[in-house]
Amino acid sequence: MSKASNPLLDPSKRAAATQMVHGGGRRTAFNETSEALFLNSGYSYPSSEHAELLFQNRIEGHNYSRFANPTMDMFQERMALLEGAEAARAFATGMAAVTNAILSQVRAGDHIVAAQALFGGCRYVVEDYAPRFGVASTMVDGRDPENFARAMRPNTKVVFIETPTNPTLELVDIAAVAEIAHAHGAKLIVDNVFSTALWQKPLQLGADIVTYSATKHIDGQGRVLGGVVLGSRQLIEGDVHTFLRQTGASISPFNAWVLLKGLETYDLRVRQMTDSAEKIAAALARHPKIERVIYPHHPSHPQYELARRQMARGSTLMALDLKGGQEAAFTFSDSLAVVLISNNLGDAKSLITHPRTTTHARLTEEVRLETGVTPGLLRLSVGLEDADDLLADLMYGLDQV
């Protein structure tokens, strides 16, 4: 027998954890084990004719690192394997990815429907910037798919959602909204950061495009920013690639390399963080100083049934609503020794934030209350510390309230 007949030579026969270590990797003539970092902006060609053919897309190759770089390629391929997507493009940040995914699909005169509970920057793009360029938008309460159906217009080209939402972990029914979008000829774009690629597969549920802030669980160690857009070969190599190529929100090869390394431990990290989050949510749900714990796979979640249906597990994030309002939330956060106060998430370090006075301070009181951003609300991103240390830290904090 030889290696040639080994079925695992076929990448599609490998499990996700294996894909995240080897997938998309390509070796140079030096046979390095770790993926090579190509820190070059341009490329030279063996002949003028070669350059001509390359620019006509008649031969394969790289011509400029704004849109073509071997380290970027490896990261994109590994991301596509993780998501089960035909193709992926990497961006400088998660916001660059979301902006490109949306704007590459619309032109003046079109209309966007979006769930109103969105990451701050995403809401800004849809609600403030798109209309400036003649693309109207309607924000709806995403918890009921009927709200999307009512908001659709003949010129609606994009439906944009995030699920679970930031910071209150409300859910949007991806399959139901995909059906509504497609019935009106619109594309469904899903920002999948809060669920992670491990626990929710929007493309399988009918979404057309999935976006990530790679800054979060994909790097997962608080080092670099990055973003990814995934979908069919046609959409990604067409609209999304062209928009990236011409507008230039490109990822640095160095950041792509760091993110490739992040993916090697992604499966392990997200699993461990989810185990701890489940344990913490169960313990805090019974605490007398907490009004409610919002965690998708906890039976008290108002959309528990949907959470079980569309998410394999319940995320590494949760929201806690403390009974004593903002004062209690501040006292609690300020008493923690292991959990850090930070608005980032998906990090190896556990992080807690008070959305009302930080990430969601810009919203009007009406919208904040509509989206559940109450004075006592905190968002907790569970990290890789020992789960019992985290529980002890959180219990100590609650004792101080």
Ligand SMILES: *Cc1c(COP(=O)(O)O)cnc(C)c1O
């Ligand atoms: C962080 C985040 C973004 C933006 O990503 P950046 O990398 O910070 O630009 C978008 N959507 C969600 C849900 C996020 O958590």
